[in-house]
Amino acid sequence: MKARNTLGFTLVELIVVIILLAIISAYAASRYIGVGSFTAFAIQDSVISIARQIQLNRMQSNTQTLTDDVILSISPTCFGSKASCDTPSDSRSDWVMEEGVRFSAKPNLNIIEFDLLGSPLGAASAGVAITVHGTNSQTQLSICPNGLISSSECY
Structure with a gap:
């Protein structure tokens, strides 16, 4: 028998390496x-x-008095209580400000006030759609006239 000189790779070895590189x-x-x-x-x-x-x-x-702690503030760069967005502090948990994220409301509102039953007041009383704009994505949430806050639309 003549010994075979193996100088290359088998097809199975090449396929295994290609699959590993793909993963x-x-x-x-x-x-x-x-x-x-x-x-x-x-x-x-x-x-x-x-x-x-x-x-x-x-x-x-x-x-009956509204303080900045109970007023929802919506600015392009901050979402949270008016007190927190005016002076952000890591000791508070009622605000979010993230690089590359923008906030907007429809109708165009900067603040939303709630009554004692949790329903929005004033221009927000018909409901508000809040859009969160990310770098390559966006999502929407709703504050309904009855006070429901969710990721679905108001019905």
């Missing part, structure tokens, strides 16, 4: 892309939670 490349690409395209969706739950927190604080205040 590693897919993993590396997903890590490189990051969460930029998911920013709006990642922040949506925080925004809903903060709006509900401010609404609940207003309902528990049990006074």
Whole structure:
């Protein structure tokens, strides 16, 4: 028998290497892309939670006077209580400000006030649609006339 001189790779070895490179490349690409395209969706739950927190604080205040702690502020760069957005502090949990994220409301409102039952007052009493604009994504949440705050539309 004549001994074969093997100077190359078999087809199976080449396919295994190509599959391993594809898996590693897919993993590396997903890590490189990051969460930029998911920013709006990642922040949506925080925004809903903060709006509900401010609404609940207003309902528990049990006074007719509105303070900056119970007024919801919506600016392009900050969403939260008026007091927190005016002077952001890490010791407070009622605001969100994230690089690359913008906030807007329809109708165009800067603040939303709630009554003691949690319903929005004034121009917001017909309902407000709040849009969270991320780097490559956007999402919307609603503050309904009855006070419901959710990621779905008001009916």
